[in-house]
Amino acid sequence: MVTLKTEPFVINLGPVHPSTHGVFRLRATLDGEVVLDIEPIIGYLHRGIEKIAEGRNYKQDIPLTDRLDYVASMSNNLPYVMAVEKLAEIAVPERAEYLRIIMAEMQRIASHLLAVGSLANDLGTFFTPFQYMFREREKIVDLFEMVCGQRLLYNYMRFGGVSHDIPDEFIPALSKLVSTMPGFIDEYDQLLAENEILLARLKGVGILPKELAINSSVSGPVLRASGVEWDIRKVDSYSVYDRFKFDIPTGVIGDCYDRYRVRIQEMRQSVHILEQAIEQLPAGEVLAKVSPRLKPPGGEAYAHIEAPKGELGFYLVSDNSEKPYRMHIRAPSLINLTALREMVIGWKLADVIVTFGSIDICLGEVDR
Amino acid sequence: MTTALPASEIADRLKNHFPETITEIKKEYLIIKNDSLFDIASFLKNTPDLDFDYLSYITCVDYIDYFELVYQLVSTKHNHSLVLKTQCHQRDEPVVNSMVDLWKGADCQEREIYDLMGIKFKGHPNLKRIFLWDGFQGHPLRKDNNGDTEN
Numbered sequence: 001m002v003t004l005k006t007e008p009f010v011i012n013l014g015p016v017h018p019s020t021h022g023v024f025r026l027r028a029t030l031d032g033e034v035v036l037d038i039e040p041i042i043g044y045l046h047r048g049i050e051k052i053a054e055g056r057n058y059k060q061d062i063p064l065t066d067r068l069d070y071v072a073s074m075s076n077n078l079p080y081v082m083a084v085e086k087l088a089e090i091a092v093p094e095r096a097e098y099l100r101i102i103m104a105e106m107q108r109i110a111s112h113l114l115a116v117g118s119l120a121n122d123l124g125t126f127f128t129p130f131q132y133m134f135r136e137r138e139k140i141v142d143l144f145e146m147v148c149g150q151r152l153l154y155n156y157m158r159f160g161g162v163s164h165d166i167p168d169e170f171i172p173a174l175s176k177l178v179s180t181m182p183g184f185i186d187e188y189d190q191l192l193a194e195n196e197i198l199l200a201r202l203k204g205v206g207i208l209p210k211e212l213a214i215n216s217s218v219s220g221p222v223l224r225a226s227g228v229e230w231d232i233r234k235v236d237s238y239s240v241y242d243r244f245k246f247d248i249p250t251g252v253i254g255d256c257y258d259r260y261r262v263r264i265q266e267m268r269q270s271v272h273i274l275e276q277a278i279e280q281l282p283a284g285e286v287l288a289k290v291s292p293r294l295k296p297p298g299g300e301a302y303a304h305i306e307a308p309k310g311e312l313g314f315y316l317v318s319d320n321s322e323k324p325y326r327m328h329i330r331a332p333s334l335i336n337l338t339a340l341r342e343m344v345i346g347w348k349l350a351d352v353i354v355t356f357g358s359i360d361i362c363l364g365e366v367d368r
Numbered sequence: 369m370t371t372a373l374p375a376s377e378i379a380d381r382l383k384n385h386f387p388e389t390i391t392e393i394k395k396e397y398l399i400i401k402n403d404s405l406f407d408i409a410s411f412l413k414n415t416p417d418l419d420f421d422y423l424s425y426i427t428c429v430d431y432i433d434y435f436e437l438v439y440q441l442v443s444t445k446h447n448h449s450l451v452l453k454t455q456c457h458q459r460d461e462p463v464v465n466s467m468v469d470l471w472k473g474a475d476c477q478e479r480e481i482y483d484l485m486g487i488k489f490k491g492h493p494n495l496k497r498i499f500l501w502d503g504f505q506g507h508p509l510r511k512d513n514n515g516d517t518e519n
Contacts, residue, residue: 042498042499043497043498043499043500043501046499046500048508050484050509051484051508051509212472214421214422214444215421215471215472215473216471216472216473217422217423217424217425217471217472217473217474218473228444230444235369235370235447236369236370236447237369302440302451304424311424313424313425315425315427315438317429325429326429326430328425328427328429330424330425330427334476334477334480335425335473335476335477337476338472338473338475338476339472367499368499
């Protein structure tokens with residue numbers, strides 16, 4: 001038998017490529033189809049948000065946070081306003097806390113729908129599951145439009161509450177969505193979870209072991225899929241999350257299938273939280289009186305939340321002026337990428353696309 | 369709730385193993401000398417009842433006189449946290465030890481700080497710019513950088 005000598009070669013993926021979910025470039029070194037090494041190259045969407053924030057006042061920085069993970073804007077507002085509230089010791093009315101949680105959980109469902117839909121796209125089911133999921137995402141976006149007039153970048157939260165109270169039609173529309181959503185999630189699961197091709201492409205692929213997951217600082221569904229029961233809503237409960245009953249879904253081995261499953265189950269838990277929030281929603285004010293030219297006392301604060309993609313945190317330093325002295329964003333998408341290299345080495349190039357899709361990053365947040 | 373461990377308590381334990389390394393003890397954080405950073409971090413990670421296995425984030429603040437590096441350490445086993453800080457008074461060539469050998473999660477974050485603040489991390493396996501291109505002049509997040517360098 002003749003053994004053929006092969007030479008490793010480098011292939012460039014992106015920065016403009018449908019499976020990269022944004023402007024992301026990957027330099028992969030291959031031996032035939034097998035991946036020897038990869039190097040993510042990022043920065044194509046770097047706008048210097050942390051630097052821009054230093055030149056604007058605290059309130060003007062809220063819309064900047066929308067532009068991080070632009071498919072989960074509601075969740076981005078929340079940790080930033082929480083950090084400022086911590087710095088300036090602003091109390092939030094109870095109704096506003098509930099509205100924030102309702103928005104954050106709706107946003108989690110919308111973001112996970114996009115994540116699972118585009119993961120299915122990466123597998124080659126060209127836009128069919130994606131369309132099913134966008135059907136429900138559209139309903140959530142309609143609800144967001146109802147409360148703040150925007151469909152993508154919401155700019156809804158303020159220091160001490162939210163910008164507007166919800167209109168009268170909101171709760172009936174949300175209740176309808178919440179009551180029908182479990183049926184829709186069953187439908188996706190029926191279409192996908194038992195699908196032979198999906199199982200073949202996801203099961204056992206791109207495994208991230210528990211220890212490596214913790215050591216690589218990954219967070220969110222990626223961490224939980226590796227079997228770590230770590231959800232900021234539970235372990236470092238914020239807002240009024242301690243008033244709701246919900247479970248933390250975890251995976252077993254941390255492969256792509258576990259990450260898919262964790263997201264599906266998290267949507268069910270979010271629906272469960274929404275049901276309770278609608279029931280408990282108190283009446284009252286939604287915005288505390290806060291000076292538009294806020295000058296928090298000097299000091300620093302860190303606030304973090306469980307965003308759809310992981311632990312999103314804001315570290316703020318105040319020098320008692322109108323502008324933040326420093327704003328650092330702990331971006332889950334960037335840090336979750338750290339583990340990608342070790343997850344894909346030894347797998348085929350097609351599996352890199354799937355593993356990358358299963359991490360679910362948003363380049364607006366990676367590059368900032 | 370994640371318990372923030374009192375900095376003074378940690379400081380007492382560190383004093384026995386690393387004398388004269390702590391420069392300041394505040395309620396929420398601990399400032400240590402930057403040449404002992406790696407050893408202290410390694411001690412905090414590997415001591416069973418502290419067990420800081422998760423590095424939540426690293427960041428850097430430019431205070432003009434010095435750079436301050438902030439490390440938020442978390443233990444997923446005991447659900448407690450600690451903020452560790454160190455200062456770098458050198459402006460031309462600030463250097464601190466890299467944490468990548470202890471926590472892989474430091475990799476991208478240290479590259480980000482190197483790129484935007486210009487701190488060099490000794491022992492980092494792949495320290496190069498992450499967002500900006502290789503030929504970029506200056507480090508934009510520094511307070512004295514107004515974006516007037518030509519790029």
